[in-house]
Amino acid sequence: MPEPDVAALVERIVVGARIPTRAARDDLRRELLTHFEDAGTTAGSVEFAIRRFGSEALVSESFRRVYRWDGVALDCARVAASIVASGAAALLILALVNLRVELEQEVWRLAPGFSRAVGMALAVVFGLVIAREAGRRPVSAARAALAIATYAGVCGAVELLFGTSVVAFLGAAVVVAFGSLCATLESRPLRWLLTLAAFAFVEYALHQFLRVDLAPARALLAGAMLVSVWASTLLIVARLDHAFLAFFESAAR
Amino acid sequence: MDYDREFLTGTVGVLLLSLLSERPMYGYEMVQEAERRSARAFQLKEGTLYPALHQMERDGLLKATWRESDAGRSRKYYSLTAKGRRQAQSKRRQWTTISAAMRAILGDVHA
Numbered sequence: 001m002p003e004p005d006v007a008a009l010v011e012r013i014v015v016g017a018r019i020p021t022r023a024a025r026d027d028l029r030r031e032l033l034t035h036f037e038d039a040g041t042t043a044g045s046v047e048f049a050i051r052r053f054g055s056e057a058l059v060s061e062s063f064r065r066v067y068r069w070d071g072v073a074l075d076c077a078r079v080a081a082s083i084v085a086s087g088a089a090a091l092l093i094l095a096l097v098n099l100r101v102e103l104e105q106e107v108w109r110l111a112p113g114f115s116r117a118v119g120m121a122l123a124v125v126f127g128l129v130i131a132r133e134a135g136r137r138p139v140s141a142a143r144a145a146l147a148i149a150t151y152a153g154v155c156g157a158v159e160l161l162f163g164t165s166v167v168a169f170l171g172a173a174v175v176v177a178f179g180s181l182c183a184t185l186e187s188r189p190l191r192w193l194l195t196l197a198a199f200a201f202v203e204y205a206l207h208q209f210l211r212v213d214l215a216p217a218r219a220l221l222a223g224a225m226l227v228s229v230w231a232s233t234l235l236i237v238a239r240l241d242h243a244f245l246a247f248f249e250s251a252a253r
Numbered sequence: 254m255d256y257d258r259e260f261l262t263g264t265v266g267v268l269l270l271s272l273l274s275e276r277p278m279y280g281y282e283m284v285q286e287a288e289r290r291s292a293r294a295f296q297l298k299e300g301t302l303y304p305a306l307h308q309m310e311r312d313g314l315l316k317a318t319w320r321e322s323d324a325g326r327s328r329k330y331y332s333l334t335a336k337g338r339r340q341a342q343s344k345r346r347q348w349t350t351i352s353a354a355m356r357a358i359l360g361d362v363h364a
């Protein structure tokens with residue numbers, strides 16, 4: 001009869017435990033391997049030691065419960081960093097696009113629609129980061145519900161403070177939905193072209209809803225700005241995910 | 254012997270705190286010690302033991318250190334912290350009171 005693979009069993013438990021730091025994972029791995037060395041020797045056979053250990057799934061689940069708050073804290077920090085960095089990038093993009101320089105009067109000013117565009121862009125950044133968290137694998141209904149509740153809660157809080165957020169947040173939700181749909185397309189040029197068209201359409205429709213005139217060419221420009229914000233947010237979130245993981249892994253050594 | 258899981262809920266913590274109030278031990282040593290003292294009536298599932306130890310360590314009841322055993326093997330030893338010692342005393346008192354009450358009730362039933 002072949003020797004059961006204790007190392008593989010231990011690895012599956014450690015992975016299933018979803019412990020966020022490498023030091024704690026290494027510690028658990030070492031502890032369990034030592035346990036099976038002891039139990040295999042004393043109990044007579046490794047098979048018996050494994051049987052006695054109990055259900056692999058239940059053990060992993062128990063460890064997940066022990067370390068769940070570490071994971072939550074790490075996720076909150078990562079999401080907060082993503083929102084702040086992506087928000088800053090969106091502000092920079094909008095400031096550059098909306099900057100008007102009047103050389104004769106030596107005056108620099110921002111275009112009239114700047115503040116509304118900022119509100120919309122920040123809502124899109126927030127919506128996109130939250131949507132990515134909601135859809136993060138393994139997909140969890142609880143996490144998705146929490147993400148939606150967070151989005152609605154922040155929308156409500158901003159509405160209370162500034163009184164004009166609902167339209168921006170609803171528009172951003174539509175932008176995120178369209179953008180996510182377009183992201184499923186295989187062809188990259190088609191994906192970005194459709195994303196631009198969808199965002200321009202949302203901008204146009206929102207202005208119509210608010211009874212503000214917006215020429216189709218201006219709607220296309222506003223859509224292009226949102227595409228830039230969208231792309232920069234995707235890039236920043238992906239980089240931060242990677243950087244956060246690397247930082248915590250190395251800090252925990 | 255197999256017990257109803259509900260009977261055992263909450264007993265693992267008392268058992269571990271009691272064992273560790275005597276001396277630092279590693280996981281498998283606790284399993285063996287629990288079996289020996291209960292004449293094999295109480296078989297602690299290792300899969301239950303380790304998450305419980307990690308939870309108690311995070312709660313500040315235990316501290317863990319890797320060191321070599323007498324046999325020269327490196328093992329993770331758990332010992333009680335000051336908070337753990339207070340908890341052990343409190344749990345032991347509670348358990349003594351509850352078990353005395355249960356004995357009295359079960360004794361009355363059998364009488």
